[in-house]
Amino acid sequence: MSVxxxxxxxxxxxxxxGGVRTALYNYLFAKQAxxxxxxxxxxxxxxxxxxxxxxxxxxxxxxxxxxxxxSPSLPGAFGPYRxxxxxxxxxxxxxxxxxxxxxYYAFDTxxxxxxxxxxxxxxxxxxxxxxxxxRQSMRNSLSLSSSEVDRLLSEGVDxxxxxxxxxxxxxxxxxxxxxxxxVNSSNLDDKVLFKSDGLPTYHFANVVDDHxxxxxxxxxGEEWLPSAPLHVLLxxxxxxxxxxxxxxxxxLLLRPDGNGKLSKRDGDRLGFPVxxxxxxxxxxxxxxxxxxxGFYPDAFVNMLAFLGWNPATEQEVFSMDExxxxxxxxxxxxxxxxxxxTKAMWFNQQYLRKRSxxxxxxxxxxxxxxxxWSAPERLSDICTLMTERASxxxxxxxxxxxxxxxxxxxxxxxxxxxxxxxxxxxxxxxxALLTDLSPFDAESIEKVFHSxxxxxxxxxxxxxxxxxxxxxxxLSGPSxxxxxxxxxxxxxxxxxxxSIAALK
Ligand code: GLU
Numbered sequence: 001m002s003v004x005x006x007x008x009x010x011x012x013x014x015x016x017x018g019g020v021r022t023a024l025y026n027y028l029f030a031k032q033a034x035x036x037x038x039x040x041x042x043x044x045x046x047x048x049x050x051x052x053x054x055x056x057x058x059x060x061x062x063x064x065x066x067x068x069x070x071s072p073s074l075p076g077a078f079g080p081y082r083x084x085x086x087x088x089x090x091x092x093x094x095x096x097x098x099x100x101x102x103x104y105y106a107f108d109t110x111x112x113x114x115x116x117x118x119x120x121x122x123x124x125x126x127x128x129x130x131x132x133x134x135r136q137s138m139r140n141s142l143s144l145s146s147s148e149v150d151r152l153l154s155e156g157v158d159x160x161x162x163x164x165x166x167x168x169x170x171x172x173x174x175x176x177x178x179x180x181x182x183v184n185s186s187n188l189d190d191k192v193l194f195k196s197d198g199l200p201t202y203h204f205a206n207v208v209d210d211h212x213x214x215x216x217x218x219x220x221g222e223e224w225l226p227s228a229p230l231h232v233l234l235x236x237x238x239x240x241x242x243x244x245x246x247x248x249x250x251x252l253l254l255r256p257d258g259n260g261k262l263s264k265r266d267g268d269r270l271g272f273p274v275x276x277x278x279x280x281x282x283x284x285x286x287x288x289x290x291x292x293x294g295f296y297p298d299a300f301v302n303m304l305a306f307l308g309w310n311p312a313t314e315q316e317v318f319s320m321d322e323x324x325x326x327x328x329x330x331x332x333x334x335x336x337x338x339x340x341x342t343k344a345m346w347f348n349q350q351y352l353r354k355r356s357x358x359x360x361x362x363x364x365x366x367x368x369x370x371x372x373w374s375a376p377e378r379l380s381d382i383c384t385l386m387t388e389r390a391s392x393x394x395x396x397x398x399x400x401x402x403x404x405x406x407x408x409x410x411x412x413x414x415x416x417x418x419x420x421x422x423x424x425x426x427x428x429x430x431x432a433l434l435t436d437l438s439p440f441d442a443e444s445i446e447k448v449f450h451s452x453x454x455x456x457x458x459x460x461x462x463x464x465x466x467x468x469x470x471x472x473x474x475l476s477g478p479s480x481x482x483x484x485x486x487x488x489x490x491x492x493x494x495x496x497x498x499s500i501a502a503l504k
Pocket of ligand 1: 007008009010042202206219220221224
């Protein structure tokens with residue numbers, strides 16, 4: 001049987017990176033097995049629907065290179081791929097459960113349910129459940145006479161349909177990540193399967209669709225583990241136990257300190273995004289994304305793959321193809337995976353270093369364009385020189401700002417520390433010797449520099465930092481000789497001389 005997996009997000013807002021990781025693991029698993037990866041939009045909860053969320057999901061997956069084989073925009077043989085467009089498909093199955101006595105009508109109003117919960121709370125029970133015991137005293141087709149039920153239905157009063165969970169049955173399921181999970185059915189409630197608006201709830205639609213779409217493996221976040229026993233009961237009630245998919249519940253993504261689930265608030269507080277791409281809703285709060293922060297999609301994907309899985313070797317940098325080849329659901333850990341932004345940057349740095357000179361030049365040109373800056377002549381060489389100091393292309397602009405700005409901006413602290421009284425004279429002597437230098441390359445410039453040291457009896461520390469300040473305004477950066485060479489003779493001399501004049 002060919003592997004078919006699905007990513008089934010609800011379009012309730014931007015997709016958290018935890019969701020992207022779920023999509024990624026599904027994708028890797030499917031591709032390794034030569035199977036299909038399906039995107040299904042679970043939008044039966046109209047109250048929580050958020051405009052633009054589905055587009056956001058599709059765009060995020062596209063940016064990551066996670067391409068569904070079937071989706072709302074690429075329908076296959078099992079469509080539609082939006083649950084709101086599948087309404088009619090669910091009806092025969094809920095009818096079947098009603099007929100078989102595995103589900104029942106419940107006429108309790110929201111107010112009645114609220115009142116029961118309140119009463120239970122006062123009596124000391126916080127977790128009131130609609131179940132095999134309490135259902136007897138509620139208004140449903142199990143507690144009311146059949147003539148009363150017929151009357152209510154013919155009058156068209158609102159109702160929901162609930163699953164009838166039998167008491168004291170062992171529900172067992174095997175999870176690839178967690179092993180055997182067993183719960184007693186007495187701890188489960190009679191969940192609503194159909195709402196009064198005539199739409200199925202998540203649980204019902206999810207199970208029916210997984211069956212109809214021939215899903216073989218359900219790989220999803222840990223937060224759905226508590227729902228899995230109910231899903232097992234539903235497969236059983238519908239007579240589909242033999243075709244029940246294999247379950248794998250992925251560990252949570254945790255905050256960097258390991259205390260609790262990673263949330264948007266943590267990202268805001270600690271200064272990193274928790275979403276793949278920027279989220280700009282027409283109204284409501286926006287959010288920052290990894291893409292706009294300058295991450296390469298393959299670095300982002302590589303980083304995400306390692307949040308919960310690792311190949312148990314030293315290798316950390318994996319292309320998508322390598323991930324497809326190496327991923328192993330059996331090696332996914334049970335415990336939560338801490339998100340580490342420093343590590344995310346490290347991954348990006350690795351990918352930046354792997355860029356060819358022309359790719360990196362294009363990346364930096366993009367950044368220059370955003371700022372409306374013009375490109376210096378030897379941009380490609382500048383990029384190569386600055387690679388070591390950058391995690392993102394934009395770092396090349398920040399760390400090597402002196403290559404892009406006409407004026408030198410002096411750092412006061414650097415001046416205080418390293419621009420001594422004799423600095424102007426020493427730098428001027430160096431500049432004078434550069435005037436006729438040919439070729440104007442780093443090696444020749446360094447020779448000139450050393451001749452000044454000898455002639456003036458200076459240590460490296462007495463001249464090097466002063467030259468650097470005159471060229472760049474500060475004390476850090478790559479080799480001053482390389483900087484001189486890349487600036488070119490004219491610009492280099494202009495800088496040295498105007499800095500000497502400014503700092504006299
Ligand atoms: N619609 C659910 C969600 O938003 C899907 C959970 C599942 O994969 O079963 O995450």
